[in-house]
Amino acid sequence: MKLNINGQEREVDVALETPLLWVLRDHLGMTGTKFGCGVGVCGACTVHLDGRAVRSCVMPVVAVTSMEIRTIEGLDHLVQAAWIEERVPQCGYCQSGQLMAAAALLAEKPAPTDADIDASMTNLCRCATYQRIRRGIHHAAAHLAAAAPPPATTVPAGVPTVPAEPAPATSPAAGGR
Amino acid sequence: MLTNMSRRGVLGGLSGLILAFPLRSYARSIAAPDDTIRLGAKSDSPGVDLNAWVRIAPDDTVYLRFGAAEMGQGVFTGLCMLIAEELEVDWSKVQAESAPAHKDYRRELVSTPGKAQLTGGSESTTGYWTILREAGATAREMLIAEAAERWGVAPSACRAEKGVVKNGDKSFRYGELAEAAGARSPSSSVVLKEPGQFRLIGTDVARLDLPPKVNGTATFGIDIRRPGQLAATLMACPHFGGTLFSFDDTAARGMPGVVDVFSLDERVVVVVAQHVYQARQGLNAVSILWKTGEWGALDDAGVRSALNEALDKGGDRVAQHGSRVDLEAGEAGVVEATYWVPYLDHAPIEPLNATVHVQPDRVDVWIPTQAQGLTQRSVAKRLGRSQSEVFVHTTLLGGGFGRKSFFDFAELAAAVAERFDVPVQLLWSREECFAHGFYRPAMLCRQRARLGADGMPEAWLIELSGQGPADNVVPGFLARLDVLEGELVAGGFPHMPYAVPDLTVKVAHPELPIPVGWWRSVHGSHNGFFREAFLDELAAAAGQEPLAYRMKLLKDNPRELKVLQTAVDAAGPLVAGRSRGVALFESFGSIVAQVADVTVDSGKLRVHRVGAAIDCGRAVLPDSVISQVEGSIGMGLSAMMREGLSLSQGAVTNRNFHEYRLLMMSEMPEIEVRIIESGEAMGGVGEPGLPPIAGAVANALYGATRQRLRSLPIGGDLAG
Numbered sequence: 090m091k092l093n094i095n096g097q098e099r100e101v102d103v104a105l106e107t108p109l110l111w112v113l114r115d116h117l118g119m120t121g122t123k124f125g126c127g128v129g130v131c132g133a134c135t136v137h138l139d140g141r142a143v144r145s146c147v148m149p150v151v152a153v154t155s156m157e158i159r160t161i162e163g164l165d166h167l168v169q170a171a172w173i174e175e176r177v178p179q180c181g182y183c184q185s186g187q188l189m190a191a192a193a194l195l196a197e198k199p200a201p202t203d204a205d206i207d208a209s210m211t212n213l214c215r216c217a218t219y220q221r222i223r224r225g226i227h228h229a230a231a232h233l234a235a236a237a238p239p240p241a242t243t244v245p246a247g248v249p250t251v252p253a254e255p256a257p258a259t260s261p262a263a264g265g266r
Numbered sequence: 267m268l269t270n271m272s273r274r275g276v277l278g279g280l281s282g283l284i285l286a287f288p289l290r291s292y293a294r295s296i297a298a299p300d301d302t303i304r305l306g307a308k309s310d311s312p313g314v315d316l317n318a319w320v321r322i323a324p325d326d327t328v329y330l331r332f333g334a335a336e337m338g339q340g341v342f343t344g345l346c347m348l349i350a351e352e353l354e355v356d357w358s359k360v361q362a363e364s365a366p367a368h369k370d371y372r373r374e375l376v377s378t379p380g381k382a383q384l385t386g387g388s389e390s391t392t393g394y395w396t397i398l399r400e401a402g403a404t405a406r407e408m409l410i411a412e413a414a415e416r417w418g419v420a421p422s423a424c425r426a427e428k429g430v431v432k433n434g435d436k437s438f439r440y441g442e443l444a445e446a447a448g449a450r451s452p453s454s455s456v457v458l459k460e461p462g463q464f465r466l467i468g469t470d471v472a473r474l475d476l477p478p479k480v481n482g483t484a485t486f487g488i489d490i491r492r493p494g495q496l497a498a499t500l501m502a503c504p505h506f507g508g509t510l511f512s513f514d515d516t517a518a519r520g521m522p523g524v525v526d527v528f529s530l531d532e533r534v535v536v537v538v539a540q541h542v543y544q545a546r547q548g549l550n551a552v553s554i555l556w557k558t559g560e561w562g563a564l565d566d567a568g569v570r571s572a573l574n575e576a577l578d579k580g581g582d583r584v585a586q587h588g589s590r591v592d593l594e595a596g597e598a599g600v601v602e603a604t605y606w607v608p609y610l611d612h613a614p615i616e617p618l619n620a621t622v623h624v625q626p627d628r629v630d631v632w633i634p635t636q637a638q639g640l641t642q643r644s645v646a647k648r649l650g651r652s653q654s655e656v657f658v659h660t661t662l663l664g665g666g667f668g669r670k671s672f673f674d675f676a677e678l679a680a681a682v683a684e685r686f687d688v689p690v691q692l693l694w695s696r697e698e699c700f701a702h703g704f705y706r707p708a709m710l711c712r713q714r715a716r717l718g719a720d721g722m723p724e725a726w727l728i729e730l731s732g733q734g735p736a737d738n739v740v741p742g743f744l745a746r747l748d749v750l751e752g753e754l755v756a757g758g759f760p761h762m763p764y765a766v767p768d769l770t771v772k773v774a775h776p777e778l779p780i781p782v783g784w785w786r787s788v789h790g791s792h793n794g795f796f797r798e799a800f801l802d803e804l805a806a807a808a809g810q811e812p813l814a815y816r817m818k819l820l821k822d823n824p825r826e827l828k829v830l831q832t833a834v835d836a837a838g839p840l841v842a843g844r845s846r847g848v849a850l851f852e853s854f855g856s857i858v859a860q861v862a863d864v865t866v867d868s869g870k871l872r873v874h875r876v877g878a879a880i881d882c883g884r885a886v887l888p889d890s891v892i893s894q895v896e897g898s899i900g901m902g903l904s905a906m907m908r909e910g911l912s913l914s915q916g917a918v919t920n921r922n923f924h925e926y927r928l929l930m931m932s933e934m935p936e937i938e939v940r941i942i943e944s945g946e947a948m949g950g951v952g953e954p955g956l957p958p959i960a961g962a963v964a965n966a967l968y969g970a971t972r973q974r975l976r977s978l979p980i981g982g983d984l985a986g
């Protein structure tokens with residue numbers, strides 16, 4: 090079947106009920122989306138389907154063939170730069186999902202309140218980076234406001250962000266502090 | 267500070283007979299590009315090894331190896347800073363590499379003599395503190411010596427700075443010197459900087475692990491993909507002490523992608539498939555019958571009564587200060603209270619996994635482990651191979667918290683992979699992770715104290731009952747474990763900073779089959795609550811304000827007093843309508859105080875704000891100290907508000923996050939952390955932030971409700 094992932098058409102041959110998570114990780118080698126619980130609770134597997142944050146571990150792939158799928162590999166959003174500015178991640182495992190959830194929230198509400206964040210950011214973080222996630226979202230919202238009106242999931246020219254294909258990923262240059 | 271390298275033999279390969287080729291041949295055989303995990307970067311690392319820790323490329327890129335496991339605590343960056351500080355490199359040129367399991371990458375154990383490649387005990391920074399600075403300094407001196415020789419001047423006439431050796435207006439880049447410098451003999455002694463000379467240590471340099479953690483390229487264990495790799499998953503007998511009775515794999519074998527179904531050790535059923543989902547579906551299709559063992563009837567009530575019975579029988583006396591006073595229940599002037607905490611799972615969000623490739627001449631293990639050395643040893647033992655044939659590649663860890671210091675998941679993956687020619691990744695389901703943890707032990711604590719005429723405690727008896735977290739450790743792993751037991755179970759009581767003339771601590775051991783282990787902050791995870799909540803009960807009995815009461819008991823301990831005062835300052839003024847609680851706990855060489863402000867609205871507890879202070883002696887990467895304290899508060903609060911394993915038929919019944927709930931965004935308080943750099947011996951930071959929070963919140967809750975909280979989790983209506 091054909092899937093539209095990060096703007097590219099991808100062909101996969103899998104059982105129809107296979108959760109999208111495993112199609113991404115196992116069949117397409119896109120391991121940025123994580124497995125945490127398998128029951129749609131923890132949020133580590135969060136991706137965008139037509140711009141909405143969805144738990145991919147309980148989403149049969151057959152249900153998403155007509156949708157635009159975006160994963161962390163295809164996210165190019167200033168919320169990622171805000172995450173580095175606020176030094177949000179600790180272990181980092183849940184952060185792909187947190188970032189996808191945050192980007193979806195900002196697309197819907199460019200200036201979310203704390204209550205908005207509490208209501209929509211339901212992903213678990215065992216390192217408890219929650220307050221930094223909150224700061225990161227507010228930080229990104231401030232950048233969005235300064236660069237308004239930006240499209241929701243693309244980066245306006247001139248706004249600093251991490252590269253989409255960050256060159257040597259361990260290079261501090263990409264961290265840019 | 268002058269350190270004699272040959273005497274200390276710190277850089278294993280640099281001493282003795284192989285001095286002529288300091289680790290170069292070793293590095294080539296072990297850390298060929300394909301074998302070293304670069305944790306996100308794609309390029310291989312050309313260049314020359316100056317020693318086990320430092321490799322410099324012609325383009326001046328500096329590859330630094332870290333021997334510990336990065337699980338969020340920041341060692342990836344912090345340990346590289348220790349090398350870089352002495353190596354005098356430009357931080358923007360540094361790339362980190364995960365070191366293989368090898369004796370050269372062990373650290374000093376802080377709490378017991380010896381060395382190990384083990385990330386735990388909040389000891390990574392202290393344990394590598396001298397080793398890594400010496401490694402950096404030794405490499406720097408080799409570069410300087412090479413430059414000096416080329417110029418025909420004395421090394422003392424040269425200086426190193428930001429990746430360049432200079433002599434007057436002449437200079438060589440490290441990249442120009444590295445190859446020849448790497449062939450030189452290291453000096454036998456190096457001079458390390460005094461703390462006042464540090465340029466990197468103590469600053470918030472760019473964290474090396476952040477970029478890959480925001481774009482999906484960070485490589486965790488679960489992300490390892492090797493050519494031809496198969497996917498395996500398992501189910502083990504959920505009943506502690508039980509076994510596999512029978513299984514029928516007929517249906518599973520007919521399912522798409524399923525390669526094999528088999529059992530291991532008479533207690534585990536494994537399904538191997540082409541892909542993870544196929545393996546998971548295959549396992550669902552296996553019908554399995556388990557046999558419960560002698561503990562097949564054990565439930566929550568059974569655990570409670572086992573702990574109660576052990577307590578009533580009386581425990582071993584692990585500490586005794588002052589007169590031996592056995593306080594009796596109901597004695598006049600004696601305050602008594604009994605506290606309880608449940609079994610907890612570590613619940614790192616990355617499920618347990620390991621990828622193993624067994625070949626005739628070598629075994630490769632890619633694994634998110636906190637215990638590289640033990641993993642190497644246990645895999646070798648399981649497969650009947652020599653340790654030198656087992657290559658452990660440590661990935662990033664998606665959380666550890668102590669769980670990934672055990673090696674059960676490595677051994678099982680090895681046993682599975684042994685049956686195949688290709689690499690196999692064994693990935694546990696969340697349900698299996700919950701069902702087969704090494705849990706924080708449930709603990710019962712009865713305390714009695716007699717107050718003097720001034721209201722201060724004259725005598726304090728602490729009786730703990732619970733499994734010791736070292737109960738499952740291979741005998742002999744830590745030779746002095748029996749000595750440590752007082753600390754692992756009772757820590758925080760025997761050497762408490764409060765002035766109490768007569769102090770007695772006893773530990774009772776119930777016989778239970780439940781696997782237990784170290785959970786972030788170990789003893790502190792329960793004793794911080796027990797001690798600090800009871801102390802407030804004593805203050806109340808004395809009619810004194812709890813903060814002032816603590817300060818009186820700490821009057822001869824200026825460090826603790828300062829920490830307590832700093833936490834109060836960090837908390838700021840108390841907002842009207844909120845209730846405040848304080849707690850202090852010293853563990854892993856650091857002292858932490860926390861001040862929690864709470865309300866109870868419509869019967870629901872809300873922790874609004876926590877002021878915290880930590881005296882860890884010295885902070886290498888201050889922001890990571892702060893984030894570790896923040897995270898520890900969140901994890902401690904999560905345990906307090908929600909967490910607890912439930913047992914029935916000798917098995918854990920809550921096996922996923924909808925049944926074992928963790929703290930969420932909406933429940934996380936604002937936190938302000940202040941670091942006190944006292945200049946005392948460095949302590950740890952990954953764990954000591956956890957113990958005080960439950961006591962601080964329980965004490966605040968008393969102000970709001972006039973009810974003493976003595977049993978966790980809070981649960982029920984209060985937790986919402």
